[in-house]
Amino acid sequence: MLVAPQLGENVGAAARAMLNGGLTDLRLVAPRPPWPNPRALAAASGADSVVEAARVFDRLEDAVADLRRLYASTARPRDLRKPVLTPREAVQQIREAAPDGAGCGVLFGPERTGLDSDQVALADAMLTVPLNPAYSSLNLGQAVMLIAYEWYQAGRDETAEPPSGLDSERHRRPTRAELHGLFRHLESELDAANFLWPPHTRANMVRNLRNFIARASPTEQEVRTLHGVVTALAGRKWRRGEGGE
């Protein structure tokens, strides 16, 4: 999933790389106009079908709504406490959870800036490619290539462990939409309680809370439980200053 890609050429290169690895579900969040972009199609040479089938969303939250696992590709370490996986580790995790990758996605940020911390906070884990620390800059197409390549390699490994059942009925992951519903429920209650205050600290507090929850990768059942917790606490008319803090 490409967030705010600036150059059509890079979307095309990403599509090629995906198809090299047998991946086809390309999603774009707020691509720089125009879209459809003739340069993306030109650069896709042979992978045009992936570009043509790409789904475009205005908001990141909508783009990931149906996913159950989400990884955020980052070039630099972040100050967010969240697992950092290599591409090889991440694809292994995905193959174990869903051999065909259904419901799993990887976020890539805009070319110059990468994902911002609010976007990274939405993911279960960060994904960083280990490269020469003295020269680790990758362009978007190459970053997608390395993930798609590892995805394909993991699928070739016939000695792979059978699915561990972590995503079985009982431990099923929530969709991102369900997770966002929990975020919003929590945040609206916290706003009502004047907890996310003063205003200039709000964004940071929200990010850290979301990051915390996403990092824990709750199950569907746990999400339901957390909704219950929020409702229960809010019903208690929790107010700033009342708690321990």
Place this chain on the structure above:
Amino acid sequence: MLVAPQLGENVGAAARAMLNGGLTDLRLVAPRPPWPNPRALAAASGADSVVEAARVFDRLEDAVADLRRLYASTARPRDLRKPVLTPREAVQQIREAAPDGAGCGVLFGPERTGLDSDQVALADAMLTVPLNPAYSSLNLGQAVMLIAYEWYQAGRDETAEPPSGLDSERHRRPTRAELHGLFRHLESELDAANFLWPPHTRANMVRNLRNFIARASPTEQEVRTLHGVVTALAGRKWRRGEGGE
């Protein structure tokens, strides 16, 4: 090592990819003029040092003369009987033989055509990236990227086996120059004996012979032995028609 690269941009992209993986010894065989190529430098952005330090050769044989292990990157299977390794397998083999990669090289062919069979025949093994069979086309920069990436990953693996000693004094590989010396010795004797005849079949016979020897990856000692064999046989004034056949 890039054989007859046509576009400066691709040389630059290959240099970047190499440096991403911590590799710097770029060699070019008969790059399309001009060289030095300003487009290569522009595309190298940050890896200019690799492009500037690239060594340029007219002939492939000279470019690989000092190497002891040589892999030929190929997109398609060839009719040559020769091991086909994945990048992961190849870098593991190299790391075991020479943890810093000294004396080992990978050949990449021209963008449109790839290496020809005569060039592949010079290598110890072929190297093919397993990718979606329905769409496996890679550009030169991406192909180099995947090898450089795997090279770097293999170096990170601290649980790697200690060097197996296969390239120890006793089993030392010949340099390619030594191997080519053997080829030439053998071929000149075969020419003298009218074995590589009729002329229109010569190229094919030479290729198959070279491929056979390279595939066997002889040690330095074995190369000396083979020279002895050729000399001994030639001294016997072996002539076409005299042998079994």
